[in-house]
Amino acid sequence: MRLKSKQHLALSSLALLTALSGCSQTSAPAIGNDHNIVYLNGQIYTQDAQRRKVDAIAVSNDKFVYSGNREGAEPYINQGYRVVDLEGKMVLPGLHDNHIHVLGTVPLDTCDLEGKSVNLGQLAEKVKECLPRYASEPGAWLKIDQWVPYENNEPTDTYKTIRQTLDAVADGHPIILSGVDGHASAYNSKALSMAQDEQGNTVGFNTKTLGKGGVFAELAPYVSLDSGVVRDAAKEKIPVGNFDMFAQEVGEPRGEAVYGAILPKVAQVMAKNGITSIQDACSNDFIREQFVKMQQQNLLNMRITAATCFIADDYKGKVDIAGHLKKAQEVRAAFAGNPLIKADAVKIFADGVLEGDPFSKPPFSPNAGMLHNYQTPHLKQNEETGLVTVTKNSEDSKNNGIVNYRAEDFKNYASALDADGFSIHVHSIGDRATRVTIDALEAARQRNGDRHIPHTIAHLQVVHPDDQARLGKLGTFLTYTYAWINQQPEYDMLITPFLEQSKKGQDISDVLYNPKSYTWGAIYPVGSTAKAGAVLVAGSDAPVDTRDPRPFMNIAAGITRAIPGQPAYNAGQSATLQQMLDAYTINGARAVRQEKLIGSIEPGKSADFIVLDRNLFDLVQQGKPEQIADTQVVQTVFRGNTVYGQ
Template sequence: MRLKLKQHLALSSFALLAGITGCSQTPTPSVDNSHNTVYLNGQIYTQDGLRRKVEAIAVANDTFVYTGNREGAESFIKQGFRVVDLGGKMVLPGLHDNHIHVLGTVALDVCDLEGKSVNLDQLASKVQECLPRYASEPGSWLKIEQWVPYENNEPTDRYKTIRQALDAVADGHPIILSGVDGHASAYNSKALSMAQDDNGKTVGFTAKSLGKGGVFAELAPYVSLDSGVVRDAAKEKIPVGNFDMFAQEVGDPRGEAIYGAILPKVAQVMAQSGITSIQDACTNDFIREQLVKMQQRNLLNMHVTAATCFISDDYKGKVDIAGHLKKAQEVRAAFANNPLIKADAVKIFADGVLEGDPFSKPPFSPNAGMLHNYQTPHLKQNEDTGAVTVIKDSDDSKKNGIVNYKVQDFKNYASALDANGFSIHIHSVGDRATRVAIDGLEAARQRNGNSHIPHTIAHLQVVHPDDQRRLGELGVYLTYTYAWINLQPQYDVLITPFLEKSKKGQAIDDVLYNQNSYTWSAIYPVESTYKAGAVLVAGSDAPVDSRDPRPFMNIAAGITRAIPGKPAYNPQQSATLEQMLDAYTINGARAVRQEKLIGSIEPGKSADFIVLDRNLFNLVEQGKPEQIAETKVLQTVFRGKTVYSQPATLAGD
């Protein structure tokens, strides 16, 4: 046996020697490497542990095999790798969006306001335009997508409230305006009259049913009869036949057809945005099925963490830990061997939203959970100029919003999820909701020990200074949507007057932007939470506010906290470009437990990267960080394959 082995080795050595002596100085490749690629002459920011900047990378099949200088890449060129000249362009790892609703990034074939703010005359005209096409049958529902609840909607000579405008042109149809934030919708009177109690009996939202002792009394904070605006839990009481992705059932041919038609466009939107990894922040069976269909159609050019979501139970405050665990475990197991989709996260909605309506009668308070009571402001808006004046001292509303779960229930829920290996992704807007979330994560740590599972909190619109520190101590991953951080008076007037006391005759700008106020120090505290030890990640929350995930607008806004040309909202809380790039790359990967696979350009990792039309660091050095928002992606590579490119951008491609 040993003799045969020695003879075999000798023959092998002879063959190898013959092969070497018969070669020229540039050996003929023994394998076909023409499908593999070397990228040269780039400004490649690897986002590795040393934050190295290199000029060349090599990709074999779906993996990075080299990062470094031009000389080191020569050996791959000699092996037959094709060559692409990056022309000095900036290269980053593929971007990660930690909070997105990906099926919402493309408009369906429905009546759609496209996120454009409108006055009430324009709103009525849109209804009249859409009724014949989208609600042709008598008495059928008209659903209008991407309505902006918090801008414009201004009264006109003809209409004073949203409800009045819809009623005037409804022609017997129930109408819903579906808000861009996913929390607020508006209805006409016929739709409001269709609200059903828990037994399915039609009762309607009325002053009586919402009043003390009424069947819907507990939903009163969610319903404004004056304007027709209904939020969160109360929306479920109105049975709307629609194509909302959260309302779809697997196997419904209508939903399957309408969403199946947009899947190629969804893939295009993500690729041209440079996004190669996401956490879909609230998935049900239908949404997960569409993700699988994208994969089957070779459209899923991204790594997906599908957070299992129990949105209806959350807003009802229904405590079903065992039931949620069972479902989440089943979903996780179903994707255990999927190379692109995993489902090891669970979403929890801790509260609602901070936007109110100070101009309705009476003013309609926000419902996000706050540590202190909301104020009831007394404001008047000039119909001609839009100027807002404080006509009376504000009053204590005696309300501080709603947190969906009691503190102990949240602790038990978070502890159970953590103990079962799930990362927890929490929607939290108000400071009290965030405190409850922190208490829950802290309890999980105390009960289970440090599992090192990255738990995330999204939005964090108002965070108490004490809790900014606690977020750091726990090392929580924070998913801010940076594009929302700016001075925007038309929007801010719907929030800050409810958070701060106001005095008769006080200038409205002083109410909104007093730099000594609690609100100024607590809204989106990016830098202070980072300094405390929390980890910054990024989430667009598309299609909320905008269907476009707009990563570079978020990066620019994280640095400037301002609309271009306007003052910054507490610039002391600004992030740096380095922090924003970490948030969108390696920190995003860590937040979904995939840092060994993605998030940086390193040998052995998935070859996911993007080429940009400008260098972001140069813009910061030139004092023009706002121009980062205009950045375009020239090429997106996912697992070694170009999935998006602008024509004729790179030599050799």
């Protein structure tokens, strides 16, 4: 819809207006152009320190100059400010996505499953469809994007495993399925045979190279020869020529052309979702160059904190503090005067993923760093009914996953970054990885003193109760992806049976959702960490799971912890709507050290705000918080300019 502009009569007494309470303003500048606007008749949630709700705001050029009641806006109207009627709609500050890979939010011109789960028969058809278009040369790689590793992939009468399926239709081509999670990919046999050792010799992934004493023995936890699934560090060993944003080099013509073509759409996706500030969670030189291009083309309708990333070194456990610090310093200096892009954060991958495959032979264990050993479950799924049964007692796997850095190395790394003024942004999935991360952040504070730098931890899929309290004591910023928090048996089957003991004949629902289990209280502990004093922020992690940043789905899920119509996953860990709005606005600004500039609607701050098609508080009061997920942005304003409008 289009918001209405109309004229308003002036009040008679300016003296009376300036005495009115509940208003904030700066002196109104003399104006005579369209960059000065009063917005009236709104339900404007300022997200300021008092969490005031007002019905009028005034914008001059790129700043808010007033927020308060209708009467207090009259002096601006009298000076000629244009008036926009918000028609009673809800207004919020522009949203912050604290963990996103923004160039991945728009598909490239590649073979793409679009995050839709498929069975193996459908996968085979997709390969047949894409080969002629995207791998026409004999022996050329076929890369299929946005494959879902952890849903469906069900066998058919013809196809039994992912690897066998790809082999059957490959026609001599190496094939990679690039997972939506950014951690898991799947390959056919030809691709697996192309793995290279440190000297560049092609030796392949096989039982010999992955076995005890083999050249890839340390990577065995990352590779399933049965399914063809390969994760994290092991993926680097297979030389794939593709358009992965993390593999691009500055100046390489094909990558520059492919990504250059999507930059306008990236801007549109962010504006349509009301996102005016992001932390790009793993930026390299190529990715940062694309941000500069967006800025040069007047496409950058958001602020970016580009977290410098050393993903390859992290997954090798390579300790190069001096080298990383030098590179991060150079990048930070390069953007020091940039009004929209900064690079004062460093990303660290503490561990991998928590998803395994209990149905592969043998079961493919997760690799996230856990305090206790994983279980080896014994599950069987009825191919006709889909029902899963526990066929015998689970066993101790003697494996508790991987933390990428030794504890002392992590402490030294975090301390060096903190001492040099960098925010630290950590990917942490398992409870041991989070404990090691907390230890490192505590060590940095003990060595350097409290420098009031907002360090953040992303994901936090499993957190021990003791560490939930420690996160609060440190005041750590926690970047949960709330849309991942729900009961979803098909997905949970890939996690919980590896974390909890199971007994022969035990009901699978009892394995997955036992309120007395450790997992029930440790999975995404939003409520308890917030209560302990940690600061909630929000990150979509797009394109992981979906390219859509879906902020309102995340807000709804943070409150319900449920798929609509399904039970909640530990409702006691739910957030309130106010906490979710804080996470997406003022806390998001604090997490990137810009709370004096953005994050709330206050005079002097950048005029970044969004208009919504419904009032979220009304939905909560009506007992319909799940409907928040359907919210649409009507208008997005960035630095005073409308960058999206219905």
